[in-house]
Amino acid sequence: MLFGSAKTVPTTPPANRVKVGVIGVGALGQHHARIYSELPEAQLMGVYDVDAARAAGIAKKHGVAVFPTLESLVGQCEAASVVVPTDRHREVAGLLLKHGLHLLVEKPIAATTTEAEQLVELAGEKNLILQVGHVERFNPVLGFLDGLQKPPRFIEAHRLAPYPPQREGLHPRGTEVSVVLDLMIHDLEVILHLVRSPVKAIHAVGIPVLSPTEDIANVRLVFENGCVANVTASRISPERLRKIRTFFPDCYVSLDYQDQSGEIYRKDGPVITREQIAIERGDALTNELRAFLRCVLHRDQPKVSGARAAEALKLAVAIVHRIREGAS
Numbered sequence: 001m002l003f004g005s006a007k008t009v010p011t012t013p014p015a016n017r018v019k020v021g022v023i024g025v026g027a028l029g030q031h032h033a034r035i036y037s038e039l040p041e042a043q044l045m046g047v048y049d050v051d052a053a054r055a056a057g058i059a060k061k062h063g064v065a066v067f068p069t070l071e072s073l074v075g076q077c078e079a080a081s082v083v084v085p086t087d088r089h090r091e092v093a094g095l096l097l098k099h100g101l102h103l104l105v106e107k108p109i110a111a112t113t114t115e116a117e118q119l120v121e122l123a124g125e126k127n128l129i130l131q132v133g134h135v136e137r138f139n140p141v142l143g144f145l146d147g148l149q150k151p152p153r154f155i156e157a158h159r160l161a162p163y164p165p166q167r168e169g170l171h172p173r174g175t176e177v178s179v180v181l182d183l184m185i186h187d188l189e190v191i192l193h194l195v196r197s198p199v200k201a202i203h204a205v206g207i208p209v210l211s212p213t214e215d216i217a218n219v220r221l222v223f224e225n226g227c228v229a230n231v232t233a234s235r236i237s238p239e240r241l242r243k244i245r246t247f248f249p250d251c252y253v254s255l256d257y258q259d260q261s262g263e264i265y266r267k268d269g270p271v272i273t274r275e276q277i278a279i280e281r282g283d284a285l286t287n288e289l290r291a292f293l294r295c296v297l298h299r300d301q302p303k304v305s306g307a308r309a310a311e312a313l314k315l316a317v318a319i320v321h322r323i324r325e326g327a328s
């Protein structure tokens with residue numbers, strides 16, 4: 001039985017709509033709920049959170065039900081967003097996959113590579129969609145790089161953010177894992193997508209500052225095809241910054257995820273020319289959730305599948321190991 005519903009929830013949605021729920025309606029999950037409530041492809045059935053008061057507030061805002069337990073989603077929803085702390089991804093996503101729900105799991109897919117592999121295997125066995133929330137892949141700026149269709153030679157990525165606010169009785173959001181798994185993994189997944197070559201060498205450093213794990217980290221990746229990537233992530237910065245610079249033999253592209261802007265620099269004889277890149281702005285999270293719903297409706301392959309996300313996690317974990325080996 002559901003409770004906390006602000007209106008009667010229809011049991012059968014109109015055609016071409018996905019009955020969807022949201023598990024975890026904190027800082028990010030609340031936006032999943034909001035966007036699903038606005039998308040014509042979705043019928044938001046309800047929300048669940050360990051903080052019952054928080055869940056009730058979000059449910060009331062969107063006129064939907066509060067699910068009293070995870071199991072109560074079963075039979076009410078065909079898909080769900082899992083937006084809980086990383087160390088609970090395996091438990092929560094595993095339970096819902098076993099009960100036949102298609103899932104969008106926020107990044108990283110899991111806290112360990114073993115847990116990630118288990119989720120990928122379970123989704124495969126059940127023939128379910130498992131998409132992972134690497135939201136930058138849905139940022140309009142990346143469409144330009146995809147359109148170039150040529151391998152980069154050097155990549156530089158910076159991702160800086162202030163330390164998350166303290167939550168009563170809980171770790172600040174994301175700090176249950178290293179900044180490598182919390183923030184840098186966005187760039188690692190993008191870089192693996194762009195380079196498409198195995199990693200040959202990892203050189204990494206990082207330190208904890210305010211949390212028990214790394215709050216700032218830098219890694220230099222060398223790929224078998226010769227590409228080199230230098231990646232920095234920090235969650236103790238006074239400013240927010242999300243940029244990627246990609247160098248090709250004949251040009252250099254600078255993109256700003258945050259401003260959704262970019263420039264391309266080209267060699268023109270003895271000089272370098274600069275040109276603004278025309279980017280049609282859009283909300284990356286909305287694009288991501290809409291793509292997930294489309295995958296559920298049409299059984300399309302997700303842009304960031306569980307398997308792809310597991311590869312990014314594997315690299316992130318290797319980077320953390322390298323950092324800690326160097327610090328010991």
